[in-house]
Amino acid sequence: MAEKTVPSVQPEPAARREETRAQERYIIPPVDIFETKDGLTVIADLPGVEQQALDVRVADGVLTLQGNTKHIAPGTPIAQEYELLNFYRQFELPDAVDADRISAQLTHGVLALHLPKKERAKPRQITVQVS
Amino acid sequence: MAIENPWGELDALRREIDRTFQTFWSDRRPQSWRVAFLPGQGARQYPLVNLSEDEGNLYVEALAPGVDPKSLDLSVLQGALTIKGEKPGLAQVTADAYHRNERAAGRFTRTIELPVEVDATRVQADYRNGLLVVTMPKVEAAKPKQIQVNLVG
Numbered sequence: 001m002a003e004k005t006v007p008s009v010q011p012e013p014a015a016r017r018e019e020t021r022a023q024e025r026y027i028i029p030p031v032d033i034f035e036t037k038d039g040l041t042v043i044a045d046l047p048g049v050e051q052q053a054l055d056v057r058v059a060d061g062v063l064t065l066q067g068n069t070k071h072i073a074p075g076t077p078i079a080q081e082y083e084l085l086n087f088y089r090q091f092e093l094p095d096a097v098d099a100d101r102i103s104a105q106l107t108h109g110v111l112a113l114h115l116p117k118k119e120r121a122k123p124r125q126i127t128v129q130v131s
Numbered sequence: 132m133a134i135e136n137p138w139g140e141l142d143a144l145r146r147e148i149d150r151t152f153q154t155f156w157s158d159r160r161p162q163s164w165r166v167a168f169l170p171g172q173g174a175r176q177y178p179l180v181n182l183s184e185d186e187g188n189l190y191v192e193a194l195a196p197g198v199d200p201k202s203l204d205l206s207v208l209q210g211a212l213t214i215k216g217e218k219p220g221l222a223q224v225t226a227d228a229y230h231r232n233e234r235a236a237g238r239f240t241r242t243i244e245l246p247v248e249v250d251a252t253r254v255q256a257d258y259r260n261g262l263l264v265v266t267m268p269k270v271e272a273a274k275p276k277q278i279q280v281n282l283v284g
Contacts, residue, residue: 030233034224043221045234047196047261072257073192073264075183078246082179082194109196109261 026088039116047109096121196261207251
């Protein structure tokens with residue numbers, strides 16, 4: 001069985017926001033995507049994103065995740081190992097996904113999205129009648 | 132000092148230089164963000180932390196999304212803060228069901244040396260939105276003191 005705990009760190013081209021002269025810089029959040037009989041589940045690590053600051057939308061078959069982050073520790077910095085930037089990532093959805101029934105949940109900085117398949121895209125057992 | 136194989140020595144030196152440069156650059160690539168979320172058993176630096184302070188307190192903010200709050204175990208001992216916890220994985224998913232698997236899971240331990248002495252009995256921790264903030268009050272001796280300047284003459 002393939003080792004799944006440590007993901008491959010090979011750079012893969014994710015959809016990036018168009019380069020502009022805007023001040024914002026973005027982080028591509030790491031995601032898990034897996035498929036079940038009923039649909040796809042997308043799980044993304046978005047630390048530091050509040051529910052109000054999270055924007056999940058589907059338009060033209062493209063799923064966009066965008067989250068604005070905020071540090072919560074007060075005081076003046078002494079040592080910094082990370083910088084919280086805003087998150088941005090896009091995915092092209094397959095036609096089988098029913099965009100109207102997507103549900104999302106945010107717990108402890110982890111976003112879980114459930115993308116159900118359309119009824120006609122589900123596998124269906126056909127009983128053969130013997131006459 | 133006799134060197135048995137001068138070319139071998141040179142080769143080893145070149146490899147060491149390459150390695151140094153590799154780690155140097157990999158720390159600055161945006162892809163290294165993905166590594167930043169990896170928990171590990173102390174070998175990797177997880178969670179990443181930011182330290183800040185004000186007059187009375189020292190704060191540690193740790194980047195730890197999806198950690199089970201019940202598994203978090205913090206302790207302050209001899210000027211060092213130890214953070215232990217577990218980020219649960221997706222147990223019910225089989226390997227072939229994955230389209231992408233970039234998030235990691237597992238237990239982690241990290242010890243952070245604190246720059247000032249803190250009062251271990253009054254340490255507080257909050258876990259919100261995947262960020263852990265530990266508030267540690269400084270001991271009286273470590274707090275800055277205002278010194279009055281007397282005008283003479």
